[in-house]
Amino acid sequence: MTSPSTIPSKFLTKSNELGVVAVGFSGGQCKPGVDAAPTALISSGLLSQLTEELGYDLHHDNQVHTYDSLKPASDPAYRNMKNPVSVSAVTQQLSEQVYAHAKAGRCVLTLGGDHSIAIGTISGTSRAIRERLGREMAVIWVDAHADINTPETSGSGNIHGMPVAFLTGLAKEERKDVFGWIQADQRVSLKKLVYIGLRDVDRGEKVILREHGIKAFTMHDIDRHGIGRVMEMALGHIGTDTPIHLSFDVDALDPQWAPSTGTPVRGGLTLREGDYIAECVHETGSLVAMDLVEVNPSLEAVGAAETIRAGCSLVRCALGDTLL
Numbered sequence: 485m486t487s488p489s490t491i492p493s494k495f496l497t498k499s500n501e502l503g504v505v506a507v508g509f510s511g512g513q514c515k516p517g518v519d520a521a522p523t524a525l526i527s528s529g530l531l532s533q534l535t536e537e538l539g540y541d542l543h544h545d546n547q548v549h550t551y552d553s554l555k556p557a558s559d560p561a562y563r564n565m566k567n568p569v570s571v572s573a574v575t576q577q578l579s580e581q582v583y584a585h586a587k588a589g590r591c592v593l594t595l596g597g598d599h600s601i602a603i604g605t606i607s608g609t610s611r612a613i614r615e616r617l618g619r620e621m622a623v624i625w626v627d628a629h630a631d632i633n634t635p636e637t638s639g640s641g642n643i644h645g646m647p648v649a650f651l652t653g654l655a656k657e658e659r660k661d662v663f664g665w666i667q668a669d670q671r672v673s674l675k676k677l678v679y680i681g682l683r684d685v686d687r688g689e690k691v692i693l694r695e696h697g698i699k700a701f702t703m704h705d706i707d708r709h710g711i712g713r714v715m716e717m718a719l720g721h722i723g724t725d726t727p728i729h730l731s732f733d734v735d736a737l738d739p740q741w742a743p744s745t746g747t748p749v750r751g752g753l754t755l756r757e758g759d760y761i762a763e764c765v766h767e768t769g770s771l772v773a774m775d776l777v778e779v780n781p782s783l784e785a786v787g788a789a790e791t792i793r794a795g796c797s798l799v800r801c802a803l804g805d806t807l808l
């Protein structure tokens with residue numbers, strides 16, 4: 485196999501190796517179907533493209549994890565969170581899976597699943613990067629939503645609207661079986677978090693973003709400055725010497741390109757803008773992990789193929805496909 489014609493990473497010891505975790509999980513929100521996304525993405529050829537066209541050496545157990553054995557018999561709402569024990573158990577397990585890949589010096593690609601799974605992926609990379617490099621990583625969160633509700637500010641109780649709060653320590657819980665397992669070395673700093681694509685932020689979330697001075701580029705900022713300038717500013721905030729975890733919610737894209745998703749919001753990114761964000765992150769040579777989440781092939785079924793194609797495109801771009 486030829487080595488990837490991609491930009492080598494500054495932070496990976498094995499930059500042609502890619503750990504892949506397929507997560508068929510939907511418990512962070514209420515609409516079934518998002519658990520079918522990994523199979524749909526893989527069936528459409530995503531992983532073979534990464535090996536055959538991009539030259540990555542994949543580390544994948546060839547299964548879509550559903551974590552059925554972790555599902556409690558009953559999982560009543562707790563502190564307003566729906567499926568608290570189930571989401572906690574799945575993300576804790578996922579954290580270990582992602583950690584193992586990242587600790588081995590590989591880039592990690594996680595195919596979700598709803599966005600609650602980022603509690604697992606980001607905690608896993610964050611710890612591994614700290615241990616391997618003694619550094620704190622940055623998170624680029626591309627999304628229509630901020631997903632930074634605490635259990636108390638959330639109107640829906642859906643945990644896919646809360647992952648950033650748990651990952652940054654804004655939300656904390658003593659109960660070990662409800663995210664109390666998250667340790668300091670698995671968290672990320674609010675200073676190292678950058679949002680791109682926001683356009684549907686809850687009132688309580690706006691207060692949090694403002695009070696903590698969190699860096700965020702809304703669709704308004706993209707309209708004003710253009711995606712080129714926004715990426716310069718976003719990456720400038722992170723700096724050139726920081727590993728990056730890219731968490732990409734497909735609903736950042738306009739429903740025109742990604743209609744099959746649980747919480748679509750009009751006025752989003754074009755597919756080309758989404759691809760450009762992913763390309764710019766690749767170009768930094770600092771990408772250590774990527775999540776692609778919230779593809780739900782059972783919603784707006786006529787647009788499912790289009791949504792899956794868009795998701796595949798975002799992943800390929802982040803992994804260097806479109807750069808010369």
Ligand SMILES: NC(=[NH2+])NCCC[C@H](N)C(=O)O
Binds near residue numbers: 599600631638733747
């Ligand atoms: N990952 C997502 N699509 N999140 C949507 C969150 C919507 C809303 N802010 C909530 O808290 O429920």
Ligand SMILES: [Mn+2]
Binds near residue numbers: 629747
């Ligand atoms: Mn979203």
Ligand SMILES: [Mn+2]
Binds near residue numbers: 599627629631644733
């Ligand atoms: Mn999201």
